[in-house]
Amino acid sequence: MKLNISKWILGMALVVAGLSSCVNDLDTIPLDKNTITSATFYDNPESYRQVLAKIYGGLSLTGQVGPDGDQDVLGIDEGASNYIRAYWYMQDMTTEMALWIWSDPGIPELQTNEWTSANEISLGMYYRIFYQIALANELIRESSEGKLNGRGVADVAKEDIFGYRAEARFLRALSYYHALDLYGSVPFVTENDNVGAFLPQQISKQDLFAYIETELKELETLLPAPGQNMAGRVDVAAAWMVLAKLYLNAEVYISTPKYTEVLTYSKKVIDSKYKLDANYQNLFLADNHTADGIILGVVNDGINALSWGGTTMIACSAWASDMDAFSYGINAWGGNRARKQLIDKFVDYTGATDKRAMFYATDRTATTDVITEFKNGYSVMKYKNITSDGSKGSNIGHMDIDFPLLRTADAYLMYAEAVLRGATGGTTSEALSYVNEVRQRAYGGADGNIQLSELTLDFILDERAREFYWEGYRRTDLVRFNKFTSGDYLWEWKGGVYEGKALPDHFNHFPIPASDINANPNLKQDGY
Numbered sequence: 001m002k003l004n005i006s007k008w009i010l011g012m013a014l015v016v017a018g019l020s021s022c023v024n025d026l027d028t029i030p031l032d033k034n035t036i037t038s039a040t041f042y043d044n045p046e047s048y049r050q051v052l053a054k055i056y057g058g059l060s061l062t063g064q065v066g067p068d069g070d071q072d073v074l075g076i077d078e079g080a081s082n083y084i085r086a087y088w089y090m091q092d093m094t095t096e097m098a099l100w101i102w103s104d105p106g107i108p109e110l111q112t113n114e115w116t117s118a119n120e121i122s123l124g125m126y127y128r129i130f131y132q133i134a135l136a137n138e139l140i141r142e143s144s145e146g147k148l149n150g151r152g153v154a155d156v157a158k159e160d161i162f163g164y165r166a167e168a169r170f171l172r173a174l175s176y177y178h179a180l181d182l183y184g185s186v187p188f189v190t191e192n193d194n195v196g197a198f199l200p201q202q203i204s205k206q207d208l209f210a211y212i213e214t215e216l217k218e219l220e221t222l223l224p225a226p227g228q229n230m231a232g233r234v235d236v237a238a239a240w241m242v243l244a245k246l247y248l249n250a251e252v253y254i255s256t257p258k259y260t261e262v263l264t265y266s267k268k269v270i271d272s273k274y275k276l277d278a279n280y281q282n283l284f285l286a287d288n289h290t291a292d293g294i295i296l297g298v299v300n301d302g303i304n305a306l307s308w309g310g311t312t313m314i315a316c317s318a319w320a321s322d323m324d325a326f327s328y329g330i331n332a333w334g335g336n337r338a339r340k341q342l343i344d345k346f347v348d349y350t351g352a353t354d355k356r357a358m359f360y361a362t363d364r365t366a367t368t369d370v371i372t373e374f375k376n377g378y379s380v381m382k383y384k385n386i387t388s389d390g391s392k393g394s395n396i397g398h399m400d401i402d403f404p405l406l407r408t409a410d411a412y413l414m415y416a417e418a419v420l421r422g423a424t425g426g427t428t429s430e431a432l433s434y435v436n437e438v439r440q441r442a443y444g445g446a447d448g449n450i451q452l453s454e455l456t457l458d459f460i461l462d463e464r465a466r467e468f469y470w471e472g473y474r475r476t477d478l479v480r481f482n483k484f485t486s487g488d489y490l491w492e493w494k495g496g497v498y499e500g501k502a503l504p505d506h507f508n509h510f511p512i513p514a515s516d517i518n519a520n521p522n523l524k525q526d527g528y
Helices: 012-025 046-057 083-092 107-111 120-142 145-150 155-183 205-219 236-248 250-254 259-270 280-284 310-318 408-420 428-443 457-468 474-480 514-519
Strands: 294-298 403-407
Touching: 046 120, 046 155, 083 107, 083 120, 083 310, 083 474, 107 120, 120 155, 145 155, 155 205, 155 236, 205 236, 205 250, 236 250, 236 259, 236 294, 236 403, 236 408, 250 474, 259 408, 280 403, 310 403, 403 408, 408 428, 408 457, 428 457, 457 474
Parallel strands: none
Antiparallel strands: 294 403
16 A cells, blocks of 8 residues: 555645644643644654655645645755655765756756755755754654653554654664765754744764664554554654664764674664565656555655655656657656766666666767756666556656665675675675676576676666666765775766866865854854
C-alpha cells in the first residue's frame, strides 16, 4: 500500500502554522470549543499520526497547498525549496552527473562550483532541513509517556503513538545526517529545548555524528521489522542503511575510519527481506513503490502529492519534446542533461550492454561546452512516468514516481567498499559476489561480471556512478574518495571553466547560509 500523503496531511495547515508558536501558552483555552489549538490538538490520538504525516510530507511537498501556495520555507522559490529537489541540486548538479541550462537563482553557482554563503539553493536546503527537525521535535516532545499519561491517552492508542514517535526520531536523524554531510557543524536543537525564539548552540561534527549514531542504534529496537511498514514509511532497515552511510563517510566527518561498522550494518540489510529487483528500470517507474530493493521511497503522486520538486523536477527537466516524452507520461521541460564524464562511465551509452545506460543522443552532442544549449549533452531517460505494465502515470505534469532515497544496491556496494578499505569480518570473495550481483542485474546475465583483480576502489567509485546516477549520491561519494576538489579528477565546468580545475578544499562542504550566521552569534563559519 502506498502512503497517501494528501489524506494524511488533511487539516495540517493549522497545526504547522500555529501549533509550535502556541505551545508555551497551553493554559489559554478558547471559549469556542470547536476551535483547535495546541492545548487541545493532542488530546485526539489521531493528531499524532497527522503530525507524522506532515513530517513525511516535508520530504516531498513544499507547503499547505500543492503543488504551490502557502509555502513552508520563505525566501526562496517554492518549487526550489522542495527537500529532494534542493538535495539533488547540491549532490548531483555540483558534479559530473548533470548540468542545467536555466539560470534560476543559485543554480549557475552550484553547477560551476562557485557558490557562496548567500546561495539560494543552499539556503533552501538548510532551512528545509531545520524545518523538518522542528516538526519532528514537536511530535517527539508531545508524545512522551509523561505527556500521554497527562492527557489520559488510552494504552491501546499509546502503542501506535510510540511507533509514530520512533519514525519521527528516524526522520529527525535523517535530516541531521544530511546537515552533517552537507554543512558539517550546524545549530542543534532537540525536543528537550524550550519552544520559542532562542539562539541554538552549534554542535561539533564529532558530537553530531555521535548523536545520529546513538539515535539510530536506539531505533533498532523501536522501528518495525524490514518490510513491516507501508511503502513510503520507514522500518528498521532504513536505520541500518543510514548507519552504514554514516560510518562509510566517518573519515570525512570525524577523521576516524568506521569501515567494520559499515560492513556490519550493510550486511544486516543484505540479509533482510530487501533484495535487488530483477529489472533496474522498475526502480524508476510510476509504480516503483511495488519494486524490490527500495527501502525508503519519498512519495510522489500526480494526484495526492503535487509539487514542482522531487521526481517531477528530475524527470520533466530531463526530457524534451523531441524524445516523445508524452508516451512516457511526462510533460517535458527540457532543461537538464548529463555531462560527458557520466556518459564515459559506461561501455556504451545505448544500454545494449549495461541496461542502466538510459541516454538519448539523437541530435545531441556528447559534450556540454555551451551550458545554455540543451542539445549539448545527452539527455537522461532514467525516470519514466509509466508503470511496469506500460500504463501512463496519473498526471503528466506531476510524477507518480517515488524518489528512491534508500535502496538495497547501496548496501551491496558499501559492503564491497568497506572490505577494500580494510573492514574486518568480511571477505574479498563475498565483496566480489555482491558487486557482480549488482552488475548481473544491469547486464541481464554474467557478461558484466568482473574478476577479483578488477575490484578496486576506483572501480567502486565508477560503479556507484553507473548504479546511482541522478539519485543524489555523487557529491558525497566524490568527497569520500578525495575527488571532489582534487585536480586529479576533472569534469566539464568544474570550477567554472569548461576543462575543469581544482577547487579549494573548503568546497567539500557548503557554508552555513549568511542569513543564519548574521542572526545567530553562536554560529561560526567553517572555512568560507
